[in-house]
Structures are given as structure tokens and as C-alpha cells.
Amino acid sequence: MPSELESNVRNAFEKLAKALSDASELIVETRYVVVESSAQEDLDQSRLVAKTVIQIDGDHHTTIPMRKLESEQLVVDEDLLEIHRESVASAIDYRMQALETLIDLVKTRFR
Amino acid sequence: MSLVAFQFALPGAGTPTDALGLWQPAIVAEEISFSAAPSADIALFRVDLPPDPGQAYLALAQSSAQLQSVEIALGQAAPRLERFVQGAALSGVESVDFAAGAPAFAAPERELWLWLGSATDQPSFAPGLDLRSVWNIAGGQAAAFFEQVGQALSHFAWVESATDGQLVGRTTVGWTGDQTTFWRDPLLPGQVANHTRCLQLALATRAAWLRLTVTVAQGATRLAALASTAPILALPAAWKFVQELLAQYRNLQEIQ
Numbered sequence: 274m275p276s277e278l279e280s281n282v283r284n285a286f287e288k289l290a291k292a293l294s295d296a297s298e299l300i301v302e303t304r305y306v307v308v309e310s311s312a313q314e315d316l317d318q319s320r321l322v323a324k325t326v327i328q329i330d331g332d333h334h335t336t337i338p339m340r341k342l343e344s345e346q347l348v349v350d351e352d353l354l355e356i357h358r359e360s361v362a363s364a365i366d367y368r369m370q371a372l373e374t375l376i377d378l379v380k381t382r383f384r
Numbered sequence: 385m386s387l388v389a390f391q392f393a394l395p396g397a398g399t400p401t402d403a404l405g406l407w408q409p410a411i412v413a414e415e416i417s418f419s420a421a422p423s424a425d426i427a428l429f430r431v432d433l434p435p436d437p438g439q440a441y442l443a444l445a446q447s448s449a450q451l452q453s454v455e456i457a458l459g460q461a462a463p464r465l466e467r468f469v470q471g472a473a474l475s476g477v478e479s480v481d482f483a484a485g486a487p488a489f490a491a492p493e494r495e496l497w498l499w500l501g502s503a504t505d506q507p508s509f510a511p512g513l514d515l516r517s518v519w520n521i522a523g524g525q526a527a528a529f530f531e532q533v534g535q536a537l538s539h540f541a542w543v544e545s546a547t548d549g550q551l552v553g554r555t556t557v558g559w560t561g562d563q564t565t566f567w568r569d570p571l572l573p574g575q576v577a578n579h580t581r582c583l584q585l586a587l588a589t590r591a592a593w594l595r596l597t598v599t600v601a602q603g604a605t606r607l608a609a610l611a612s613t614a615p616i617l618a619l620p621a622a623w624k625f626v627q628e629l630l631a632q633y634r635n636l637q638e639i640q
Contacts, residue, residue, distance in 0.1 A: 296560035305567040319566050359580050360555070360565050367587055368561035374594055 299327040301364045303338075303357040322350075323357035327365070388443040389432040390585075394535055403529050403627070404454050404592055405634060406447055406585075426542040426556070427535070429586035435548045437574050444581045450637060451588055457633040458595050461626045465603045468493045469610055472500075492628035499621050500610065522620035522627075526600060529623075533593045543586040545579040547572070553579035557587065600626055 304319040327333040338353040391410035394400050399409045410430060433440040499519070541557040552575045555565040567576075603622030610618075 299560065300562045302564040304564065305569045307569045356567065356576050359576065360563055363580065363583055364561045364563045367557060370591060371561065374591060
């Protein structure tokens, strides 16, 4: 394998490995934006509805979406929470896949 | 605009190609009309689905099946290359005599044999074929793909799903898996599930690119030992072999 190509890919792997080794937490945010019309929406005006932070030592905390009933009682917005749960599961899955890929590469003889 | 579009872009890095055949290149400035235009530090995946839920489901199911066939093909590539190397080595002692005739290989191994034979400077081999130029093309494709994978790996993934051209959701995924997802409100039934599947497709594609890179690199290393007179041609040979294998599985999937 020509050295230029090898170093190109190897550098990318090293960046990923360093990012993973430096990462002490996994952050997942869910935001939404209300669409007023069919015009292009501005996602930068989105509002945070849920956030989960998972730390490497196993601690985690989640900010969950609530909505107020007419009776002023606060209840969990189950629909938004379910959407957020999907995102958290996806993020955990990605982190695990990235680690597995790196482990596979360590096993690989690249020369 | 077609009803279904799977698009990929690396802003600021020219027109990319998906060696797996799932994603089409997108020109960011023209094709992405959402606000907050992607910066040059992201790898953009965008799926535009038809408004009909059944058609949208079918499009995603077909793409998932295509990616699965790619994973199966990549799983086959390394052992088949290894068997090829062992079989070819048996026909020679110090070095392989390609002109002596190929062992009983199946395609695409037969073509690989032909290719490696062309690298041994045996003029009678494959007369009438300009294999040198084909080598150059394959080598260029492999080099471009490797560079692209390096860039895609070191960029955030920016995954967007849209229905009939209108943005539904956007997820940015950092190197470490940190995610932020934007949703429009209101959402129609099925749109959350569709966006999640688009996200899975994009990340699985990135993983498959990595696997393809490793497979070709390993294969090139093994072939270089076999074609010792022209080791530099091992990379295009491995690239071509894996591409042909992928094409075979794609054709098989289309028949099914």
C-alpha cells in the first residue's frame, strides 16, 4: 500500500482514536423548531427540549420535556421523550461501533 | 427532482463518490437550501423521501438491503483474496508464472489473475487490451476514495432527512458520538422513524467505507507479495477485485 495513502487513512484513524480517548462524556440533545409556513425554516431558532449527558464513570443525567395541562399540572411529554430516547440509543450505538472499529484496526496488520 | 434522493457531500472537497453505490454526489450550494448552510468541516448525508409513507418505507428498506449486501460482500472479499493468493502461489515456486494459465478460479478471481499477469510485462498476455490504462484508472479511483474516507472520518456527520424537499430532521454526530437532533414541528407519523433510519444508514455507510478501505489495504499487501515484479499495482488490483465483488452482490440483489 503506497505510504501516502496509508498515512492519510492512518491519520484519520488516529484523530478518531484521540477524540474517543479524550471523551469523558456523551452528550445528546434534542431540539425542535415550529414551522409557521412552508417557507424555509431557520433551525438556528430551535428550542432545546431534552438533553442527556452520559459520563464515562456511568453517571448520567437527563433533562426531560414537560408540558403544562390546562389544570396547570406538569406532565412528561412522552412523544418528545420517546424521540429523545431514540437519539440516545443511536448515540450509544455509534460510540460502541466506533470503538469496535478501532479495536478491529488495532488487530489489523496495516503493512 | 426525483422522488427519492440519497445524497452525500464533503463541502469544500470537490465532488465525492460513494464506492458502495448508495449515495449520489450533491453540490452543497445548489442542492442544500436549508438555513444554516453546512460548513466545510462536515460530511453531509441527505435523504429526500417521497410524501407517500409506503414509498418512503420502501426506499429506505431497499437502501438498507443494499448496504447489507455490501457488508456481506466485504465479508467475503478478504477470505476470497486469501484463497486466491494461496491458489496462485501454488502454481509457482519463486514467483508466479501468470502466463502459464490460471488455476480454476471463479470470476472475479479470473479477472484478477488476468490483471496481475499484465503487471508482469509479459507482452503476449491479454493481447488487444490496454490494461495499463485500466490500472491507472483503478489506481486513481482507489487513491481518491482513500482520501475521501480520511476526510469523512475526520469530519462531523451531518445527516438530514426531508420529505418532498422539506426538511424534517437534522442530526449532527461528532467524532465521539455526541449528537444534536433538530426536529420540525409538527411531525407527521413515521417521520421520526424515517429520520432515525436515515441516520443509521449514514453512519453504517461511513463504517462500510472504513471496512472497504481496510479490506483493500490488506488485500493489496497480500497481492504485492504475489506480484513482486510490480508491487505498486497491487493496490489497484485489490481495489478492482473488491469493486467487482460488490458489483456482483449488487446485481444479485437487483435480481432478487
